[in-house]
Amino acid sequence: MKRPTKPAVLSVAFAGLLAAAAALADREDIRQLGETKISLSDAIGIAERHQNGRAFEAGIDDDSFTPVYEVTVVTTDGKVYELDVDGVTGEIRNVREDHD
DSSP states (O other): OOOOOHHHHHHHHHHHHHHHHHHHHHHHHHHHHHHOSSOHHHHHHHHHHHHTEEEEEEEEOTTOSSOEEEEEEEETTSOEEEEEEETTTOOEEEEEEOOO
16 A cells, blocks of 8 residues: 655645634624624625615625624715725724726
8 A cells, every 4th residue: 555645744744733713703793693683684785875886795704803894885886895894883883996
């Protein structure tokens, strides 16, 4: 029987670490979601009204230490904006045009 090579063993170990990190990230998203006072649907509506556009992507921002929804909105003129909506107050924290 052929023994696994060192790169193969390292690849499997790395994949396991990535899976563990993803599970921890999901737990952090769930924790932040529990701290929100407004729903994701509310955050989408707030962002759409603020930019006068339609949301096509939204979720909890996992880069933030406080509950923030990140909502991506496209306007009627075709510009794309990413808005940060405070998950507790519903206030718009940040708006940036997406140039990608």
